[in-house]
Amino acid sequence: MAAHQGCSCGMKRHLLWLRADLRSIDNSALHEACLDPSALVAAVWFITPEQWRRHDKAGVQLDLELRTLQKLSATLASLNIPLLIRTVPDFAAIPQHLLALCQAEAVDAVFWNRQYEWNERVRDKAASALLEQHGIARHAFHDQCLVKPGDVLTGDGCFYSVFTPFKKNWLQQIHRHGVEVLPAPAARPVAWTHADAVPDSVSGFVSHVAPERAAALWPAGEEAALARLEDFVEHHIRRYRDLRDIPSLTDATSRLSPYLAIGAISPRQCWQAALNEIQAYGPSADIDQWISELGWREFYKHILVGFPRVNKHLPFRMDTVNLRWNDDEAAFQRWCEGKTGFPIVDAAMRQLRETGWMHNRMRMVTAMFLTKDLFVDWRWGERFFMQHLVDGDLAANNGGWQWSASTGNDAAPYFRIFNPRLQSEKFDPEGVFIRRFVPELAGLDRKRIHEPHGKQRDFLLDYPLPMVDHRAACEFTVAQFKKLGELPVGRADNKADSFNV
Template sequence: MSSDSPSASSPASAPAGATLQLVWLRSDLRVHDNTALSQAAARGPVVAVVAPCLAQWVEHGHGANKLDFLRRGLHVLQQALAGYHIPLKVLDCDTFAEVPEALAALCDQLGAQALHFNDEYAVNERERDRRVRERLTESDVRLHRYTDMLAFTPGELLTGKGDYYGVFTPFSKRWHKEVDSRRLALNEAPQVQATPRDAQGREIHGDAIPPLPETLKGEPATALDAELWPAGEEAAQERLERFLTFRARRYHEQRDIPATRGTSELSPYLALGMISARQCYAAVLAENGSLADGDVGLTSWVNELIWREFYQHILVGFPRVNRHRPFQRHTEALQWRDDDAGFVAWCEGRTGYPIVDAAMRQLVQTGWMHNRLRMVTAMFLTKHLLIDWRRGEAFFMTHLVDGELGANNGGWQWAASTGTDAAPYFRIFNPTTQGQRFDKDGEFIASMVPELAELPAKRRHQPSADDCQQTGYPRPIVDHKAARQRALDTFKALSKSE
């Protein structure tokens, strides 16, 4: 990465014979360390383009929190690109199906003869990109694709039998063994260019970023306070620096404590590419000198970044998980319960289990949930209530500002014992002891469940019937022991039917 801001020198002239390059930005909303943008800018004058496709995003389950973060990120990106005289065009497409023709028309309008983009790995995105390749090939537009969000292109890391890894630990060991400086090298930022011109010699200017619609799926498109999640790569870099300075070396100790800001809080920025995993690895290498050895806090955090990559490989290697199917095929036959009242109580944080309710309220109020609590709440829904993990996955996606198919699906299937590295079906978290262990004094519970804040710390985890009556907090909607046994019986029945 050359610098944090555009060069103050005169605009760079294009290479002799250079033609206009179009770079299509998707989940890589940054200027620095962006493979497609860097490669496009090295070949000639460049114009950036985005296709928000809000209707498609809504169809995929994303809610106002993620879409508003995207919209704000596009505004910041447009301003950053303007510093390099790179205009940002916006395609008026509602769905992925409209993108190939819209890109072909833009290439024809501008006189662009090459399109650059970084690969994405969910099945619908891959199909969209296949159709783009077919359509632009018809127009003699050269396509340049890059592996950018991952260190390894899916299919590069395979088992000894030539299969995709379905378990994280051997994948991680192979990742560490094979990764090298070339794969982790940061891309050069573009130089300031002269304002690009179209085929008729007219200056090319950017387009306005469209607002969010007033409703999404018939619901008001209300979003979070922007101060909770400031958008853009500068905000991401600031969070990375604060994390490395104040929290990273205690990450392994504090990552499970929800009352403490012990995590990086970079997941929304990684999901939309406002920061790259390479930039995170480079920062760790600068601090620690190694990704696998040395400070245990830093290496633990690197492990979480590799989990994100693992789940992208899973999307390609096991495409059924893209289509709401379990990774573990035999769990297709699981008998989930229809319990709308229980599901609503879970969604609203009224289960009577304080740590579960505090976590669910955190999700709804902030668009984010602490990772330990994602496991606790997901396991409560799928094991205590025996409600299909797909309902919980969809609810999370609607509210998460960092919602992303690979990580969200992977986490939910792990908790439900249907996925990769799935928790054994007999591993069922006791939500009360989880709260007592990771929120010892009930600080997090008190912050999110104010009706319990005046109780002594120990009683916040398991309020008595009198406490509930006096505070208005609900009694547990299910008994832990009975629910645990019900889940065990259900999974055992599945095992016997195989």
């Protein structure tokens, strides 16, 4: 532990380094930074444009973060915790900048909540080492998961690669240790410095969703996130299992993913709300299912830590590096634009482009279409999603893409390929979702809308013919996967790496 430098007034100065935890309630690092009632506390948030470009950060997500920070800054100011904003090119520049800030302001200790992505962990290790060299205390907390990565292990001490046993162990640990939601901290006696203005935008990051639409769809701040959670638990959670796969129903799922991704709400708050509902009105399979989805979120975060190669554009299943994906830029472009000629795929891709979000089943349908019908590399799709999702999150996005591409852990078997028409008929039987996002098909009846016939497309509608023959495409893809069996298998370690989590 470092020696405290102290300031002239004798009060300790604590710095909260905010990252993907943009909230005042149930924020472990903020809570700990404020435990000493006399400590003066400030917060800092780094703008890192070059790093974000490398990470394919979506403008629509940054827009939500900036609007959330503006609200958080006001909340923190009311507690005498000024929020500082600093711009550096990338993560590599942060340690020096953080040190300079601590030295200039006589900071005694820096507090942060851990992130589990590889580059973020490298950054934190470097920052921690530099601060330590200069005698500044560091306090890092596990705050992103209900159970931290490294605590849910198989009997052999390995990370799980299959979800069901992971979930069983994960739930046991939650029940054993309990979940505590931390209150917002008490106000500080005074603010030691002035807050910076939070910018409305960052050069080079334009949201592809119109500002008014983004603000209406994704209202900013922890209050908005909590209101959404409360509304979902009160009115919708008990029909979750029946309705969660219907993309036309906007309230059937919580739409909390953007808020969980930037940390405007915590998984503990979600868990607690679900538990309160069970305690008040009894258990329900729907609530269990929703909790299970929170489990998938954590499963993929644990995978990032246990299998670091998935952070580095490598597949989980190493034998699949031998797949020779189809580098068809033109086909990829049609998929991106929602012009494949498959109505359900096109509606979903246009939902992403218009709203910055896509329904979970539609993510599976579109990802499987790209990787199995077009046999285009899952990493192309993963990247496009990150560039457009308001909830972009490396762990969940990578996990979802590798599930769909059959390159991941506990993934869809390569021979079980979604048929877009059948998915459409099953989950959008009346064509409500398709009509909403593909207006050129709005006049078709409930039977034809899933697969307009050729003449309708050519003469009546400005809508393309299907870009592939689904059955032939599936045969080709299955054959590619079958060939893998004849090639040498790549490395597939199942041990935690040497990082101390």
